[in-house]
Amino acid sequence: MRVPIILALTLVSALAAQEVRHPRVEALVQSVDAKRLQATVAKLVSFGTRNTLSDTASDTRGIGASRKWLAAEFDALESGSGSRLQPFEDRFTAEPGPRIPKAVEIVNLGVVLPGTDPARMKDAIVLTGHYDSRASDVLDATSDAPGAVDDGSGTAMALELARVLAAERPAVSIYFVAVAGEEQGLVGSSHLAKRLKSEGVRVLAMVSVDIAGNTEGQDGVKDNVHGRLWSEGVVASETPEQRKLRLALGTENDGGAREWARYVKRVAERYVENLDLLVMLRRDRIARGSDHMSFASEGIPAICLREMHEHYDRQHQDVRTVAGRSYGDDLAHFDAAYAAKLAKGLAATFWELSHAPAPPGDVTLGGAVSPDTRLRWTLPVDPRIVGIRLYRRRADGVVWQRVQSFPKFDRLVLKDVPPDNEVFAVATVDAQGNESLAVAPSRLE
Ligand SMILES: [Zn+2]
Known part of the structure; x- marks a missing residue:
């Protein structure tokens, strides 16, 4: 698979993109x-x-x-x-x-x-x-x-x-x-x-x-x-x-x-x-x-x-x-x-x-002592997965500060983002926007 390379400058804060309410869920909530x-x-x-x-x-x-x-x-x-x-x-x-x-x-x-x-x-x-x-x-x-x-x-x-x-x-x-x-x-x-x-x-x-x-x-x-x-x-x-x-x-x-x-x-x-x-x-x-x-x-x-x-x-x-x-x-x-x-x-x-679909597995972090962060993970066999979401926050943060949506990749390279100052986690998402739990790296490249 081609490795998607993400330029830091293109990563705008996208938490708002997630703010979709399903009418069905709204009715249940009410x-x-x-x-x-x-x-x-x-x-x-x-x-x-x-x-x-x-x-x-x-x-x-x-x-x-x-x-x-x-x-x-x-x-x-x-x-x-x-x-x-x-x-x-x-x-x-x-x-x-x-x-x-x-x-x-x-x-x-x-x-x-x-x-x-x-x-x-x-x-x-x-x-x-x-x-x-x-x-x-x-x-x-x-x-x-x-x-x-x-x-x-x-x-x-x-x-x-x-x-x-x-x-x-x-x-x-x-x-x-x-x-x-x-x-x-x-x-x-x-x-x-x-x-x-x-x-x-x-x-x-x-x-x-x-x-x-x-x-x-x-x-x-x-x-x-x-x-x-x-x-x-x-x-x-x-x-x-x-x-x-x-x-x-x-x-x-x-x-x-x-x-x-x-x-x-x-x-x-x-x-x-x-x-x-x-x-x-x-x-x-x-x-x-x-x-x-x-x-x-x-x-x-x-x-x-x-x-x-x-x-x-x-x-x-x-x-x-x-x-x-x-x-x-x-x-x-x-x-x-x-x-x-x-x-x-x-x-x-x-x-x-x-x-939500099944979550990603074996999230692996690479890029130590380098200017780029490398992430890869295994995608579960779940036909409902249409994409992944990458969560990011600064390493001094409590809650996620950024999220960006991608196609069904199983790896990402974040150019000019050294891994030291940020925390990352990956979630799977279905066509309706239902999202798995985010999974942080548990393996080192
Ligand atoms: Zn009690």
Whole structure:
């Protein structure tokens, strides 16, 4: 193949070229319903506690009652008109551990929207919210633990996004899962990640939506515009050989999770007005975590979506009032309109990535100690690929600053662009403009 040589001067900033909204996706985004999110969170709160160790016999209180209700809701989505959703359940017994005094049954439940590309039957993307909740004492199975925002918000989004996308025909499968055992040490999602891996499911990207519905922070700041995408830069499963290459390539800011976070920001903000998502250059907040870490441990690009300003009086607190100050994760502090805004961003993102072609492989960078950058990659066998997109940013940048479209090349030479000062990644694109995750170099020429 002729090597396309690109002159730096011809590379105008072309991010605007991507700002096309698909009418279909716009309609889906607009159908995200804040009232449904509100109703789901209110219902979840009504079960009193959803602590993983709480009652499972009652139909009105405890994690068992909430699980039965969620199962019925997912069932209803499966049998809805035009729905392609299929049931999904991941049920197992968690053995005693630091936060599990005696063996307890954990049930992760949800639906799968099956992919339609026969060559990619095992490719999937995953969204989770955790439906378990907790009081001040994580082992307290009886006190009220309403868990409206943590994580009624994420659970409601899993249900709502499954409803919105139920009739779509994506290339790859989408799992919408309400997981349990998060507060008990991520035990539900850990089992789920390992199970999918053992079944040969290749998870391209995963997001845990956790604490994504409160708009008044502990600091008093009110903010319904921003959200945070927590993403690790370096995969936890990195081998010594990969580490050596990463250091040589300078790609510590370009692991799979980081590219996934940039993708979510890019697509979500294209479809949702007054939404600004921050690509946080951290796996999570200080000394805290969520279910994305279970997937990250398996080498999967996994991120966590959270509100911008948390209110710590509302997290992991018994419901009470002390000296006029109220504590507890109650319904009154869940902002459904804000949660809907985040859900709209995710709906667009999940639609585009699930419809996009397979990503490039083995991206190789060359040109060290020379004035030109050389990039090559392997193109997957996917007849829908019509072109590639090259992402660029200066090496001091957080998000991509330039993007340029090319035909279906498998290599590029960037004349007069030394590789030292910029970062590059390559994505595949189909005729409708649906784009794969961008892939940074993992090999050195
Ligand atoms: Zn949580």
